[in-house]
Amino acid sequence: MHLNDTPDWLSGWCLDHLGAEPADVLFGLEQISTVFGLRLTSGVDVVIKARGDDGRAGSCVAAQARLAERGFPCARPLTPVIGVGSLAVHAEVFRPGGDILQGDTPDVAVRYAEVYARVTAELADVDVTPPLPNPRWVRWDHTDPGLWPAISFLDERDQSKVPAYVTETAERARGRTLAADLPCVLSHADFEAQNLRWHGRQLWAVHDWDSLAWQPEAALVGAASGVFPRGSGLPTLAPIASTEAFLTAYQHSRGRSFTAVELEIAWAASLWPAAHNARWEALHGQPPVCGNALRTQAAERLRRANA
Structure with missing residues (x-):
């Protein structure tokens, strides 16, 4: 350019x-x-x-x-x-440099969870007007008619291309997340590997602060626990064992255990970005990277969500 x-x-x-x-x-x-x-x-x-x-x-x-x-x-x-x-x-x-930490294994998940706990702790006493509406991939709290938030450039596409299991998963995950009465917090809602840089084991930079959101802590942690592996290319969904490791490490780093309800909400919220991305793939004719992961994992994640 x-x-x-x-x-x-x-x-x-x-x-x-x-x-x-x-x-x-x-x-x-x-x-x-x-x-x-x-x-x-x-x-x-x-x-x-x-x-x-x-x-x-x-x-x-x-x-x-x-x-x-x-x-x-x-x-x-x-x-x-x-x-x-x-x-x-x-x-x-301008803060250039650093490497992307690749991988989706539980040990990699722990490193990301420790950073996410630090981000959330740092933001806990930052007093700003909540940045609403939330980013569309965590906007399960929208008040638009229908399942998905109103996004014209997606809504005008042929919705029949979206697989039924994607819609059903999104409905069940959203319903469970909205049923909980949990306070909202401020944290990062696009916590993908591509938005962090490292020098060895040392965190160098967290980018994309435009993607802050105002949602229940457990829900934002759950979303992050699913999306963190994306270093490049299309979005994906972490393996279930890695999401579990992320959630455990986050609670340890924050020094408190989630309640049973919070854990359910975390698992439910882990599905919404994946469903959003699977819908995007279908509507744009892209390879079903998130779609395939969602098809494989949805039942177990929904079970853990009590959804």
Whole structure:
């Protein structure tokens, strides 16, 4: 990507809020957010993130800033969220480097669970407006009609392509999760391997703070326990033994045991992102990576969820 491929507003925005214009583009990514790595004329490397302004970004960036101030390994925001038309934009320090910890075995699950416990503990006293609506892959609490949250670019596709077992699993998992009356907490809702970097056994960075969510702790832990193995490629679902190891290690790191209900909610919530991803695969004609894992594991996970 070159500078002439970037949006018209970007150069002036950098000058106004960072004191220098872009001199070079280090990288550009476009997923849910558009992300630019820039080298400014001042010689400083920064990351600019722009996403549709749905009201979530301000809280997410404020929480990220609090953690960075405390020395948590994440990129430090350089600006608050600033509106640019329909976009919510902020800048943060460029924090490159580190490796992805690959694998889905129980020992790998324990390492991720220990980090997730640290993230949740750090966020426990961060006072921000809850970043709602929650990310769609953990938005089982939506109030839209039907099973899935209303997402037009998915809803307009042929829903008959979604296997019945995906829909049934999602219905049962959602029903069990919503039946629990548990308080909500703030934590990371896209806790995939691709969003963490390591130097050996040392955690170097946790990325994607746009994906904070406001859900019951056990539910967020359960979701993380299922998605953590994704280092690249399509989303997947951890083996049941690895989810179990994740949940056990998380409770140990947090210094408290989940109640029987919380454990059930964790198992139920572990299914919702996988069902969301299996639906996505079916609607887009992708290989059923999550779909196959869900087909194999759903019955046992639902049994543990009492769903």
